[in-house]
């Protein structure tokens with residue numbers, strides 16, 4: 001096998017090995033970045049919703065109470081404020097969703113779906129669990145979700161969620177006396193659920209891996225081509241010349257030095273050495289022939 005072919009195979013093997021490892025590492029890193037990015041987005045949405053809830057309780061509800069007394073106004077309801085704000089936000093980013101759902105909701109639109117009921121059960125069973133996360137859907141509709149439990153931690157909530165007779169009459173008139181009551185302190189009464197699309201982040205990660213592999217391939221191919229050209233010029237070509245010199249020296253009468261272009265560097269020294277070896281062999285042969293002729297004459301004289 002020619003030297004270039006042998007080197008090409010070795011370089012190709014090293015390239016495949018190197019690129020597979022680099023590609024794998026890059027894929028792992030990008031996948032982790034993608035996950036962190038999606039998780040951060042989900043966390044920010046959840047925290048935004050929680051901030052709106054807190055703002056409503058701390059700032060809006062007291063002002064409304066001063067102005068309207070005990071009159072009920074939906075703007076004072078933390079869940080209404082949070083869902084309403086997030087609804088406006090998700091209208092601009094339709095792939096994102098935010099929901100607060102419950103097994104026994106005040107607003108029937110907030111009734112937990114079968115899947116959400118499963119999440120709520122997990123929160124109820126494990127009192128210490130603060131978050132559930134994972135992925136749902138497939139293909140372009142694949143979403144990363146984060147769910148957090150809503151627990152009854154404040155007695156202020158009981159005003160509207162204990163019994164209908166304590167709740168503001170206007171609220172009972174609007175939502176009815178059957179839903180969203182009977183909640184107990186400390187209970188997991190609902191959950192916050194945010195869904196973030198994973199396709200754009202995954203596409204970004206995939207592109208980054210492609211760019212890494214593409215740039216590595218270009219650098220490798222360029223280096224390999226330059227290396228093989230240099231190998232041909234400085235090693236294979238002089239070697240071929242030397243082989244011809246050695247061949248000529250071994251089979252032809254003359255060393256044929258003049259017929260071959262001069263070879264530089266270490267190959268040049270080898271070239272000279274072959275030519276010298278050939279002339280030494282020629283001289284030795286000449287001496288040997290002369291001696292054997294003289295011996296023959298001597299033998300003839302004696303006999």
Ligand code: HEC
Pocket residue numbers: 076077078079080083100101102104105106107108110150151152153154156157158159160161171175180189190191
């Ligand atoms: C002034 C009355 C009022 C107070 C106080 C109140 N809520 Fe509500 N809550 C409501 C109403 C009304 C809704 C339905 C809002 C809507 O239309 O989406 C609701 C909705 C909810 C929901 C969404 C599920 C559902 O029932 O539709 C959760 C969860 C919730 N509230 C939890 C709480 C918690 C926790 C507190 C205490 C921090 C609290 N609420 C305080 C009136 C109240």
